[in-house]
Amino acid sequence: MELNLGDFTGKIYIDTNIFLYSAFNHPIFGDSCKDFLVRVDMEKIEGYASDFVLNEVFHKLMIAEITKKLKKNAMEAISYVKTNPEVISELETIWKEMKIIEESNIIILRNISVFPDFVYISQKYNLMATDSFHVTVMKKYGIKDIATNDRDFERVDFIRVWRP
Numbered sequence: 001m002e003l004n005l006g007d008f009t010g011k012i013y014i015d016t017n018i019f020l021y022s023a024f025n026h027p028i029f030g031d032s033c034k035d036f037l038v039r040v041d042m043e044k045i046e047g048y049a050s051d052f053v054l055n056e057v058f059h060k061l062m063i064a065e066i067t068k069k070l071k072k073n074a075m076e077a078i079s080y081v082k083t084n085p086e087v088i089s090e091l092e093t094i095w096k097e098m099k100i101i102e103e104s105n106i107i108i109l110r111n112i113s114v115f116p117d118f119v120y121i122s123q124k125y126n127l128m129a130t131d132s133f134h135v136t137v138m139k140k141y142g143i144k145d146i147a148t149n150d151r152d153f154e155r156v157d158f159i160r161v162w163r164p
Helices: 016-023 030-041 051-070 074-083 093-102 117-125 129-140 151-155
Strands: 010-014 045-050 107-109 145-147 160-163
Touching: 010 129, 016 030, 016 051, 030 045, 045 051, 045 129, 051 074, 051 093, 051 107, 051 129, 117 129, 129 151, 151 160
Parallel strands: 010 045, 010 145, 045 107, 145 160
Antiparallel strands: none
């Protein structure tokens, strides 16, 4: 049975793609992710994210804004920024989006040390490195639900996946 994010109440870990779908106004998942994040902000849901998730969001939003601004693909944009780092301080959208997250009611799980546990989780559930980190953080904090559109988490037997 697929669990719909719109039906969720309680305590939940928020994956990167939920923030990105909302920020980028994804044509299919944007509205449901925005609605979900509003419910978190209104404290109808207890939403959690790690520094690592927010770093992923920050990085992807930054690359997206740079590529749009420079009209270059991601690889070209990154190369350009390496020789013209001042481009970063000239960005606008990224700072607004990160401020919204900072001022929201999302509970930030900071400075988490979960090595070597994420290595074992990766091997046991056949997860990529980032996903195994998120699952390990969830386990450490007793969070059993995740808001994500990543089906790989469905392989983990001790969490429930809620999709937009």
